[in-house]
Amino acid sequence: MSSEAGEIEQKYHIPVVAAAGSNVVSFGLGANMTYNTGMPIRYVGVPFPFSGQPKSVLQGYIEGKDTVSGKPMMQAIVDALTKPLTDAEKMSGVPAESSPEPRLLPADTEDNLQLCFKEKGWTDYNPVIIPTQERVAAMLKGTSHMPDEIVKSAAGTFGTRRPFTVENVATLAVMAGAKPEYFPVILALSSMVPYQDSTTSIAQMVVVNGPIRKQIAMNSGLGALGPDNDANSVIGRSMTLIHKVIQGYQEGVTGFASLSNPLRYNNLCIAENEESLPEGWQPFHVQMGHQANDSIVTIFTGWNFINSTGWVEQHYAPQNLMRDYMSSLSGMGATLLMDPSVAELLKNAQGFQTKAALGEWLSQNVEKTAQSYWGNSIVSSMLGPLGAQGLEPYATWRKLPGETAIKPFANPKSIHAVVVGGKTASVWFATDFMPGKGASIDAWR
């Protein structure tokens, strides 16, 4: 919103007042102005909650007070368009750069450093390994890249400039407890910041494919999704620290996740059990166009993580229960995490010769009502406007009576499968996690 207001003000010299909830106002006048737009946009604030409120409540917001100035809302809007600019609002040019962060912290005790790291918001509030120069130097041996190489500049939320180096990442990798051999994976993960945030409970999932899985002993088998493997655990934790320290995520400052999500502790870091794929089922990274010998890390983003609860029953084919559970997902995309035993059943007993064939079947068979589909605010906010502008199938779906059944996964390619697990139970998860573009781990060796 700040960017759009800034564009109108800068390009067309038309005064703007933006109306928003306190999260948008706080970010717009805080980190976004300081590091991104450079413009102190004039805001008026509406109270929370805003989304999902009946019109009578929203009308009350107009009749009530602006939460920024405390004035009556409409008076505040008139003032924002007419009150002369302050000196701060007229400011232009390049400000003096902020003081660069020193490379080293003042020497202190272990306890004080642990406390300092927590107070600075550099941890997940579990103890970290203190990144001494010796430990960071050892971590840097895990890559051929130079310590001062810039990994990325546009690393902050909404692409704000937070340039960071290989050494910055090594420091966080040490803090998370990583071994040097994990470092190329962590560097590849860092190259994909900023990670997606939301006021909703969005989360990420990390999937590693290729030879690196075995080289660093990631767990793709028994207990792969649990806290039972060093590499899975530590690489996932590294991503959390990258999010907080490099991206600069601070709850209430640069992010406003109302409930957030416990998956953010470890970001569901797993490796695909490529060795247990049924014949004809390709590893995920190969499906995405990479070579089998490429080592790739992919970040998936989503909200829901539905457990099959128990194993597959002989009298109800697994794809049927997947279909049933997936009807509660948004329809924007899905990833099934399934034990190799489930993949074998789907291939050998149900005839799905490829992962894509399963996606096709689910696309044709998952149904939900139109009103349930549009009742999901992610769907309605992202796709509703496109439907209103005529884009199919959303234009047709918007016009349907609420009880009409639709097939929400219109694009079968939006349904993915990752095989992981130890074959002790034919279990699976249905998720709405959607993959981004994978990053090469080999490029960071």
Added chain:
Amino acid sequence: MNRRKMLALLGASPALVATTPSYAGAAPKKTPGAAPPMTTGLITALNPAVTPKLATRKPLAPRLDTLDGKTIYLVDTDWGGMGQNDGILQDMQAWFAEHMPSVKTIIKVKKGNFVTDDPALWKEIAENKGDGVVLGVAG
């Protein structure tokens, strides 16, 4: 010189020092003019923080002397995606009609969704001599 020998020379028992509780509060007190504290037991760590780059400051557009006779666009960002802002912008429009009838208000819905830009609309507003914009509502 190792730590044990150094402590012995200073007259302190290594065992005693070893049982001293870890310092967990504020930084150790420093006496003005005193020699730098011994670094034994202290750790030098790398700073994980990165230095963000400040954005170039840009001025806001000059404000209007008055809204009388002006055209104000009320732009719906379509937050929520299903016309949720309609009521708020219509209420704003009704307020202007009642309290500032000389102000012409035009409601426009932004194309795309709430996260996409709509430069064509900004151009249209400028070409149609819009004097001001109320952009909302996001949250």
